[in-house]
Amino acid sequence: MAEQYPPEPVRKFRRFALAVCVIGVLVQLGLTSYYLAMGHKAQPHQVPVGLVAPAEKRAQVLGLLTADGRFRVTDYATADDLGTAIRERDVYGGVDITGSRPRLYIASAAGPAAANLLRTTYVSVMQQQTEAALAQIKGAQMPVSRARELNTPPQITDVVPLPTDDVNGVSLGFLTQALALGGTVASMGLGRLIPRTRKSWRRGIAHVSILAAYAAGSAAVVLWSMGWFGVGITADRGEMFGIFALISLAITASTAGAVAVFGPAGALVGALYFTLGTVISGASILPEFLPAFGRYAGENLPTGAGVQAVRDDLYFPDAAIDRHLLVLALYAGIGAAVVLVTNMLPNRRDKTSEIDLELVERFEGSERRESVPL
Numbered sequence: 001m002a003e004q005y006p007p008e009p010v011r012k013f014r015r016f017a018l019a020v021c022v023i024g025v026l027v028q029l030g031l032t033s034y035y036l037a038m039g040h041k042a043q044p045h046q047v048p049v050g051l052v053a054p055a056e057k058r059a060q061v062l063g064l065l066t067a068d069g070r071f072r073v074t075d076y077a078t079a080d081d082l083g084t085a086i087r088e089r090d091v092y093g094g095v096d097i098t099g100s101r102p103r104l105y106i107a108s109a110a111g112p113a114a115a116n117l118l119r120t121t122y123v124s125v126m127q128q129q130t131e132a133a134l135a136q137i138k139g140a141q142m143p144v145s146r147a148r149e150l151n152t153p154p155q156i157t158d159v160v161p162l163p164t165d166d167v168n169g170v171s172l173g174f175l176t177q178a179l180a181l182g183g184t185v186a187s188m189g190l191g192r193l194i195p196r197t198r199k200s201w202r203r204g205i206a207h208v209s210i211l212a213a214y215a216a217g218s219a220a221v222v223l224w225s226m227g228w229f230g231v232g233i234t235a236d237r238g239e240m241f242g243i244f245a246l247i248s249l250a251i252t253a254s255t256a257g258a259v260a261v262f263g264p265a266g267a268l269v270g271a272l273y274f275t276l277g278t279v280i281s282g283a284s285i286l287p288e289f290l291p292a293f294g295r296y297a298g299e300n301l302p303t304g305a306g307v308q309a310v311r312d313d314l315y316f317p318d319a320a321i322d323r324h325l326l327v328l329a330l331y332a333g334i335g336a337a338v339v340l341v342t343n344m345l346p347n348r349r350d351k352t353s354e355i356d357l358e359l360v361e362r363f364e365g366s367e368r369r370e371s372v373p374l
Contacts, residue, residue, distance in 0.1 A: 031275065034276065034279070035279060037291065037294075038279050038280055038285065038290060038291065038294045039279065039284075039285050039290075042113070042285050042289040042290065043070075043289065044070040044071070044113075044114075044117055044288055044289055045069065045070070045288055045289070045292075045295075046069065046070075046071070046072040046288060047070060047071050047072065047092055047114055047117065047286075047288045047289075048071075048072050048074065048090065048091040048092060048288075049065065049071045049072070049073055049074070049091050049092060049093055049094050049095075049118065050073070050074050050075075050076050050082040050085055050086070050090075050091045050093070050094025050095075050105075051065070051073050051074070051075055051076065051094055051095060051097075052075075052076050052077070052078060052079055052081075052082050052094065052095070052096040052097065052098055053075075053095075053096075053097045053098065054097075054098055057097055058075070061095070061097060064125060065121075070117070070121075071121075074090070074091060074094075076094070079096045079098075079103070079105070082094045082096065082105055083105060083159050084318075086105060086106075086107045086159045086160060087107075087159060087160060087316060087318045087319075088316065088318045088319050088320070089107070089110060089312060089316040089318075089319035092106070092107060092110050092111070092114040092115070092118065093105050093106040093107055093110075093114065093115065093118045093159075095122060101155060102122075102126070102155070103155040103156075103157060104118060104119070104122040104155065104156045104157070105156075105157050105159050106118050106119065106156065106157070106158050106159065107158070107159050107160035107161075107315075107316075108158050108160070108161050108162045109160040109161060109162045109163075109311075109314075109315035109316070110160065110286075110311075110315070110316070111282075111286040112162075112168065113285070113286050113289055114286055114288070114289075115158075119156065122156070160315055160316060162315075163230075163231075163234075163315075165229060165230035165231050165233075166231055170283075170284065171226075171229075171231045171232075172283040172307050172310055172311055172314075173278065173281070173283035173284045173307075175222060175226070175310065176247075176278055176281055176283050176303050176306060176307050176310075177274065177278050178222065179218065179222065179244065179247050179248055179251065179303075179306065180251055180270075180273045180274040180277065180278055180302075180303055181274050182218055182248070183214075183218070183248050183251035183252040183255065183270060183273070184251070184255060184267070184270030184271055184273065184274055186211075186214050186218075186252055201340070201343060201344045203343045204339055204340040204341075204342070204343030204344060205340070207256065207339050207343065208253070208336045208339055208340060211249060211252050211253050211256060211336065211339075212249060214248065214252060215245045215246070215248040215249035215252065216245050218244065218245070218248040219240075219241045219242075219243075219244035219245035219248060220241065222244050223237060223240060223241055223244065232314050235313060235314050236313070236317075239313055240310070240313060240314075243306070243309050243310055243313055243321075243325075244310070246306075246325065246328045246329065246332060247302060247303075247305075247306035247309075247310075247328060249328075249332040249336075250302035250305075250306070250327075250328040250329075250331035250332040250335070251270060251273055251302050251303075251331070252270075252335075253331065253332045253333075253334075253335030253336045253339065254269060254302065254331040254332070254334065254335035255267060255269045255270035255273070255335070256335055256338075256339050257334065257335035257336070257337075257338030257339055258335075260338055260339050260342040260343075261338060261342065273301065273302060273303055277298070277301045277302070277303035277304065278303050279294075279298075280294040280295070280297055280298030280301070280304060281298055281301070281303040281304040281306070281307040282298055282299070282304055282307050282308060282311075283307045287299060287304075299327075300327055302327070302328055302331050305323075305324040305325075305327035305328050306324070306328060308321070308324045309321045309324035309325060309328070312324070
Protein backbone atom coordinates (compact mmCIF):
# COMPACT_ATOMS: atom_id res chain seq x y z
CA MET A 1 0.00 0.00 0.00
CA ALA A 2 1.38 3.38 -0.99
CA GLU A 3 2.45 5.67 1.83
CA GLN A 4 0.07 8.58 2.31
CA TYR A 5 1.61 12.00 2.95
CA PRO A 6 -0.29 14.60 4.91
CA PRO A 7 -1.96 17.03 2.50
CA GLU A 8 -0.65 20.22 4.17
CA PRO A 9 3.12 19.44 3.82
CA VAL A 10 2.50 18.44 0.21
CA ARG A 11 0.77 21.73 -0.50
CA LYS A 12 3.60 23.66 1.18
CA PHE A 13 6.17 21.79 -0.89
CA ARG A 14 4.30 22.53 -4.10
CA ARG A 15 3.95 26.22 -3.25
CA PHE A 16 7.65 26.42 -2.41
CA ALA A 17 8.64 24.62 -5.61
CA LEU A 18 6.39 26.89 -7.66
CA ALA A 19 7.84 30.00 -5.99
CA VAL A 20 11.40 28.82 -6.70
CA CYS A 21 10.58 28.17 -10.35
CA VAL A 22 8.84 31.53 -10.79
CA ILE A 23 11.69 33.43 -9.12
CA GLY A 24 14.24 31.58 -11.23
CA VAL A 25 12.40 32.37 -14.43
CA LEU A 26 12.00 36.05 -13.48
CA VAL A 27 15.70 36.37 -12.60
CA GLN A 28 16.66 34.75 -15.89
CA LEU A 29 14.30 37.07 -17.78
CA GLY A 30 15.75 40.12 -16.05
CA LEU A 31 19.38 39.13 -16.62
CA THR A 32 18.77 38.16 -20.25
CA SER A 33 17.03 41.46 -20.96
CA TYR A 34 19.77 43.40 -19.20
CA TYR A 35 22.65 41.66 -20.97
CA LEU A 36 21.05 42.04 -24.38
CA ALA A 37 20.13 45.67 -23.74
CA MET A 38 23.74 46.47 -22.84
CA GLY A 39 25.61 44.52 -25.46
CA HIS A 40 23.54 42.89 -28.19
CA LYS A 41 24.13 45.78 -30.58
CA ALA A 42 26.96 47.88 -29.19
CA GLN A 43 27.08 51.17 -31.05
CA PRO A 44 29.74 53.88 -30.73
CA HIS A 45 28.68 57.13 -29.09
CA GLN A 46 31.03 60.11 -28.97
CA VAL A 47 34.23 58.06 -29.18
CA PRO A 48 37.05 60.57 -28.47
CA VAL A 49 39.45 60.95 -31.41
CA GLY A 50 42.03 63.52 -32.47
CA LEU A 51 42.53 65.42 -35.71
CA VAL A 52 45.62 67.11 -37.13
CA ALA A 53 44.55 69.06 -40.20
CA PRO A 54 45.23 72.31 -42.06
CA ALA A 55 42.43 74.85 -41.96
CA GLU A 56 41.36 74.25 -45.59
CA LYS A 57 40.81 70.50 -45.02
CA ARG A 58 39.53 70.51 -41.46
CA ALA A 59 35.87 71.31 -42.12
CA GLN A 60 35.42 68.47 -44.62
CA VAL A 61 37.04 65.82 -42.42
CA LEU A 62 35.30 67.10 -39.29
CA GLY A 63 31.97 66.79 -41.04
CA LEU A 64 32.68 63.17 -41.98
CA LEU A 65 33.65 62.25 -38.43
CA THR A 66 30.85 64.00 -36.56
CA ALA A 67 28.00 63.39 -39.00
CA ASP A 68 26.41 60.43 -37.20
CA GLY A 69 27.56 61.14 -33.65
CA ARG A 70 30.02 58.27 -33.51
CA PHE A 71 33.06 60.44 -32.83
CA ARG A 72 33.93 63.40 -30.63
CA VAL A 73 36.82 65.24 -32.28
CA THR A 74 39.61 67.22 -30.60
CA ASP A 75 42.05 69.27 -32.67
CA TYR A 76 45.83 68.94 -32.22
CA ALA A 77 48.58 71.03 -33.74
CA THR A 78 50.98 68.22 -34.62
CA ALA A 79 51.15 64.45 -34.86
CA ASP A 80 53.38 64.43 -31.77
CA ASP A 81 50.66 66.19 -29.78
CA LEU A 82 48.17 63.61 -31.01
CA GLY A 83 50.49 60.78 -29.98
CA THR A 84 50.84 62.28 -26.50
CA ALA A 85 47.07 62.52 -26.14
CA ILE A 86 46.73 58.88 -27.15
CA ARG A 87 49.33 57.76 -24.62
CA GLU A 88 47.54 59.76 -21.93
CA ARG A 89 44.30 58.12 -23.08
CA ASP A 90 42.56 61.40 -23.76
CA VAL A 91 41.60 60.00 -27.19
CA TYR A 92 41.45 56.49 -28.62
CA GLY A 93 43.25 57.52 -31.80
CA GLY A 94 43.21 60.09 -34.55
CA VAL A 95 44.23 61.05 -38.06
CA ASP A 96 46.88 63.39 -39.44
CA ILE A 97 46.01 64.81 -42.87
CA THR A 98 48.75 67.43 -43.13
CA GLY A 99 50.90 65.28 -45.44
CA SER A 100 50.33 64.01 -48.95
CA ARG A 101 48.80 60.82 -47.56
CA PRO A 102 46.72 60.76 -44.36
CA ARG A 103 48.05 58.69 -41.47
CA LEU A 104 45.87 56.99 -38.88
CA TYR A 105 47.00 56.63 -35.26
CA ILE A 106 45.29 54.10 -33.00
CA ALA A 107 45.76 52.51 -29.57
CA SER A 108 44.61 48.90 -29.68
CA ALA A 109 45.39 48.57 -25.95
CA ALA A 110 42.55 50.99 -25.24
CA GLY A 111 40.11 48.47 -26.67
CA PRO A 112 39.93 46.48 -29.90
CA ALA A 113 36.44 47.82 -30.65
CA ALA A 114 37.62 51.42 -30.86
CA ALA A 115 40.73 50.48 -32.86
CA ASN A 116 38.66 48.45 -35.33
CA LEU A 117 36.13 51.27 -35.66
CA LEU A 118 38.89 53.76 -36.47
CA ARG A 119 40.49 51.38 -38.97
CA THR A 120 37.20 50.67 -40.71
CA THR A 121 36.24 54.34 -40.91
CA TYR A 122 39.68 55.36 -42.14
CA VAL A 123 39.89 52.67 -44.82
CA SER A 124 36.35 53.45 -45.96
CA VAL A 125 37.11 57.16 -46.35
CA MET A 126 40.35 56.41 -48.20
CA GLN A 127 38.53 54.12 -50.61
CA GLN A 128 35.93 56.78 -51.27
CA GLN A 129 38.63 59.36 -51.99
CA THR A 130 40.43 56.94 -54.32
CA GLU A 131 37.22 56.20 -56.21
CA ALA A 132 36.49 59.91 -56.54
CA ALA A 133 40.00 60.56 -57.86
CA LEU A 134 39.65 57.78 -60.43
CA ALA A 135 36.24 59.05 -61.50
CA GLN A 136 37.69 62.48 -62.25
CA ILE A 137 40.30 61.02 -64.60
CA LYS A 138 37.76 59.20 -66.84
CA GLY A 139 40.11 57.44 -69.20
CA ALA A 140 42.78 60.11 -69.32
CA GLN A 141 46.36 59.08 -68.76
CA MET A 142 47.43 59.00 -65.13
CA PRO A 143 50.99 59.80 -64.05
CA VAL A 144 52.83 56.85 -62.58
CA SER A 145 53.45 58.72 -59.34
CA ARG A 146 49.72 59.39 -58.96
CA ALA A 147 48.85 55.77 -59.62
CA ARG A 148 51.36 54.63 -57.02
CA GLU A 149 49.95 57.11 -54.52
CA LEU A 150 46.41 55.85 -55.03
CA ASN A 151 47.49 52.22 -54.68
CA THR A 152 49.55 52.79 -51.56
CA PRO A 153 48.00 50.97 -48.56
CA PRO A 154 46.62 53.23 -45.83
CA GLN A 155 49.22 54.26 -43.26
CA ILE A 156 48.27 53.09 -39.76
CA THR A 157 50.40 53.44 -36.63
CA ASP A 158 49.49 51.63 -33.43
CA VAL A 159 50.78 53.99 -30.74
CA VAL A 160 49.89 51.71 -27.80
CA PRO A 161 49.54 48.13 -29.07
CA LEU A 162 48.23 45.25 -27.03
CA PRO A 163 50.98 42.97 -25.73
CA THR A 164 51.45 39.59 -27.38
CA ASP A 165 50.21 37.85 -24.22
CA ASP A 166 46.84 39.63 -24.42
CA VAL A 167 46.12 39.73 -28.12
CA ASN A 168 42.34 40.20 -27.82
CA GLY A 169 42.33 42.38 -24.70
CA VAL A 170 39.98 40.19 -22.64
CA SER A 171 42.30 39.64 -19.69
CA LEU A 172 40.91 42.67 -17.84
CA GLY A 173 37.41 41.23 -17.95
CA PHE A 174 38.54 37.91 -16.54
CA LEU A 175 40.50 39.57 -13.74
CA THR A 176 37.55 41.79 -12.83
CA GLN A 177 35.14 38.86 -12.71
CA ALA A 178 37.52 36.94 -10.46
CA LEU A 179 37.90 39.90 -8.08
CA ALA A 180 34.15 40.56 -7.98
CA LEU A 181 33.22 36.93 -7.40
CA GLY A 182 35.94 36.36 -4.81
CA GLY A 183 35.03 39.55 -2.98
CA THR A 184 31.35 38.64 -2.95
CA VAL A 185 32.02 35.17 -1.53
CA ALA A 186 34.37 36.59 1.11
CA SER A 187 31.85 39.25 2.15
CA MET A 188 29.05 36.72 2.45
CA GLY A 189 31.26 34.41 4.50
CA LEU A 190 32.31 37.19 6.85
CA GLY A 191 28.70 38.31 7.07
CA ARG A 192 27.88 34.88 8.50
CA LEU A 193 30.93 34.68 10.76
CA ILE A 194 31.27 38.15 12.28
CA PRO A 195 27.73 38.36 13.78
CA ARG A 196 28.56 35.32 15.94
CA THR A 197 30.45 37.61 18.29
CA ARG A 198 29.03 40.42 20.44
CA LYS A 199 28.80 43.91 18.97
CA SER A 200 31.59 46.21 20.02
CA TRP A 201 34.14 48.59 18.58
CA ARG A 202 36.65 45.73 18.78
CA ARG A 203 34.44 43.59 16.56
CA GLY A 204 34.15 46.44 14.05
CA ILE A 205 37.91 46.92 13.92
CA ALA A 206 38.41 43.17 13.61
CA HIS A 207 35.91 43.03 10.74
CA VAL A 208 37.57 45.86 8.82
CA SER A 209 41.01 44.38 9.51
CA ILE A 210 39.92 41.05 8.08
CA LEU A 211 38.56 42.80 4.99
CA ALA A 212 41.87 44.61 4.53
CA ALA A 213 43.82 41.38 5.00
CA TYR A 214 41.63 39.62 2.46
CA ALA A 215 42.12 42.49 -0.02
CA ALA A 216 45.89 42.17 0.29
CA GLY A 217 45.74 38.41 -0.17
CA SER A 218 43.37 38.75 -3.11
CA ALA A 219 45.67 41.25 -4.83
CA ALA A 220 48.69 39.00 -4.30
CA VAL A 221 46.88 36.01 -5.78
CA VAL A 222 45.77 37.99 -8.84
CA LEU A 223 49.30 39.25 -9.47
CA TRP A 224 50.71 35.77 -9.03
CA SER A 225 48.23 34.17 -11.43
CA MET A 226 48.78 36.92 -14.03
CA GLY A 227 52.46 36.02 -14.09
CA TRP A 228 51.65 32.44 -15.12
CA PHE A 229 50.34 33.74 -18.45
CA GLY A 230 52.70 36.66 -18.99
CA VAL A 231 49.99 39.29 -18.48
CA GLY A 232 51.22 42.57 -17.01
CA ILE A 233 54.78 41.37 -16.46
CA THR A 234 56.18 44.75 -17.53
CA ALA A 235 53.92 46.77 -15.22
CA ASP A 236 54.96 48.19 -11.85
CA ARG A 237 54.12 45.34 -9.47
CA GLY A 238 53.76 47.62 -6.48
CA GLU A 239 51.25 49.87 -8.23
CA MET A 240 49.30 46.90 -9.57
CA PHE A 241 49.18 45.33 -6.11
CA GLY A 242 47.79 48.55 -4.63
CA ILE A 243 45.14 48.91 -7.34
CA PHE A 244 44.00 45.29 -7.08
CA ALA A 245 43.88 45.53 -3.28
CA LEU A 246 41.79 48.71 -3.49
CA ILE A 247 39.39 47.09 -5.97
CA SER A 248 38.95 44.10 -3.70
CA LEU A 249 38.46 46.26 -0.61
CA ALA A 250 35.94 48.47 -2.43
CA ILE A 251 33.86 45.40 -3.32
CA THR A 252 34.11 43.60 0.02
CA ALA A 253 33.78 46.65 2.28
CA SER A 254 30.76 48.07 0.45
CA THR A 255 29.10 44.64 0.47
CA ALA A 256 29.89 44.20 4.18
CA GLY A 257 28.45 47.64 4.87
CA ALA A 258 25.25 46.70 3.07
CA VAL A 259 25.04 43.48 5.11
CA ALA A 260 25.55 45.46 8.32
CA VAL A 261 22.63 47.74 7.45
CA PHE A 262 20.19 45.40 5.69
CA GLY A 263 21.18 42.00 7.06
CA PRO A 264 21.76 38.96 4.81
CA ALA A 265 19.89 40.67 1.96
CA GLY A 266 22.76 43.16 1.73
CA ALA A 267 24.93 40.45 0.23
CA LEU A 268 23.00 41.03 -2.98
CA VAL A 269 25.17 44.12 -3.48
CA GLY A 270 28.16 41.90 -4.10
CA ALA A 271 26.14 39.64 -6.38
CA LEU A 272 25.09 42.69 -8.40
CA TYR A 273 28.72 43.71 -8.81
CA PHE A 274 29.42 40.31 -10.37
CA THR A 275 26.26 39.77 -12.42
CA LEU A 276 25.56 43.34 -13.54
CA GLY A 277 28.69 45.37 -12.91
CA THR A 278 31.14 43.29 -14.92
CA VAL A 279 29.05 43.67 -18.08
CA ILE A 280 29.21 47.47 -17.98
CA SER A 281 32.71 47.71 -16.48
CA GLY A 282 34.29 48.60 -19.83
CA ALA A 283 36.42 45.47 -19.94
CA SER A 284 34.71 43.73 -22.84
CA ILE A 285 32.50 46.58 -24.09
CA LEU A 286 34.07 50.04 -24.02
CA PRO A 287 32.05 52.70 -22.16
CA GLU A 288 31.53 54.67 -25.39
CA PHE A 289 29.85 51.61 -26.94
CA LEU A 290 27.33 51.18 -24.11
CA PRO A 291 23.94 52.87 -23.71
CA ALA A 292 24.09 56.05 -21.64
CA PHE A 293 22.83 54.35 -18.47
CA GLY A 294 25.34 51.53 -18.76
CA ARG A 295 28.21 53.92 -19.39
CA TYR A 296 27.64 56.20 -16.41
CA ALA A 297 26.64 53.43 -14.02
CA GLY A 298 29.57 51.26 -15.04
CA GLU A 299 32.16 54.00 -14.58
CA ASN A 300 30.91 54.64 -11.03
CA LEU A 301 30.85 51.05 -9.80
CA PRO A 302 33.91 49.37 -8.26
CA THR A 303 34.14 47.00 -11.21
CA GLY A 304 34.14 49.77 -13.80
CA ALA A 305 36.48 52.09 -11.93
CA GLY A 306 38.76 49.12 -11.27
CA VAL A 307 38.91 48.08 -14.92
CA GLN A 308 39.79 51.58 -16.07
CA ALA A 309 42.46 51.99 -13.38
CA VAL A 310 44.05 48.63 -14.23
CA ARG A 311 43.97 49.27 -17.99
CA ASP A 312 45.58 52.66 -17.62
CA ASP A 313 48.24 51.39 -15.24
CA LEU A 314 49.05 48.42 -17.48
CA TYR A 315 49.05 50.04 -20.89
CA PHE A 316 48.80 53.84 -20.42
CA PRO A 317 51.22 54.82 -17.64
CA ASP A 318 50.97 58.48 -18.68
CA ALA A 319 47.21 58.54 -18.14
CA ALA A 320 45.69 60.02 -14.96
CA ILE A 321 43.81 57.49 -12.84
CA ASP A 322 42.95 59.76 -9.90
CA ARG A 323 39.22 59.73 -10.60
CA HIS A 324 39.06 55.94 -10.80
CA LEU A 325 40.99 55.57 -7.56
CA LEU A 326 38.68 58.10 -5.89
CA VAL A 327 35.62 56.04 -6.82
CA LEU A 328 37.22 52.90 -5.40
CA ALA A 329 38.34 54.70 -2.24
CA LEU A 330 34.83 56.04 -1.63
CA TYR A 331 33.30 52.56 -1.84
CA ALA A 332 36.00 51.13 0.42
CA GLY A 333 35.94 54.01 2.91
CA ILE A 334 32.17 54.36 3.21
CA GLY A 335 31.71 50.60 3.51
CA ALA A 336 34.36 50.32 6.22
CA ALA A 337 32.87 53.30 8.09
CA VAL A 338 29.41 51.72 8.05
CA VAL A 339 30.84 48.47 9.42
CA LEU A 340 32.58 50.34 12.24
CA VAL A 341 29.58 52.49 13.15
CA THR A 342 27.05 49.65 13.16
CA ASN A 343 29.32 47.62 15.42
CA MET A 344 29.66 50.48 17.91
CA LEU A 345 25.91 51.10 18.10
CA PRO A 346 24.05 49.35 20.92
CA ASN A 347 22.29 46.10 20.12
CA ARG A 348 18.64 47.09 20.25
CA ARG A 349 17.41 43.52 20.10
CA ASP A 350 19.63 42.62 23.06
CA LYS A 351 20.40 39.20 21.64
CA THR A 352 23.29 37.03 22.68
CA SER A 353 25.34 35.63 19.84
CA GLU A 354 25.80 31.90 19.39
CA ILE A 355 29.43 32.01 20.49
CA ASP A 356 28.65 34.14 23.54
CA LEU A 357 25.78 31.83 24.49
CA GLU A 358 28.01 28.79 24.21
CA LEU A 359 30.66 30.41 26.41
CA VAL A 360 28.06 31.35 29.02
CA GLU A 361 26.73 27.79 29.13
CA ARG A 362 30.23 26.38 29.52
CA PHE A 363 31.04 28.86 32.29
CA GLU A 364 27.85 28.15 34.20
CA GLY A 365 28.37 24.42 33.79
CA SER A 366 31.87 24.63 35.20
CA GLU A 367 30.63 26.66 38.17
CA ARG A 368 27.96 24.07 38.95
CA ARG A 369 30.51 21.28 38.82
CA GLU A 370 32.81 23.16 41.17
CA SER A 371 30.00 23.78 43.64
CA VAL A 372 28.98 20.12 43.95
CA PRO A 373 30.11 18.88 47.41
CA LEU A 374 32.45 15.92 47.51
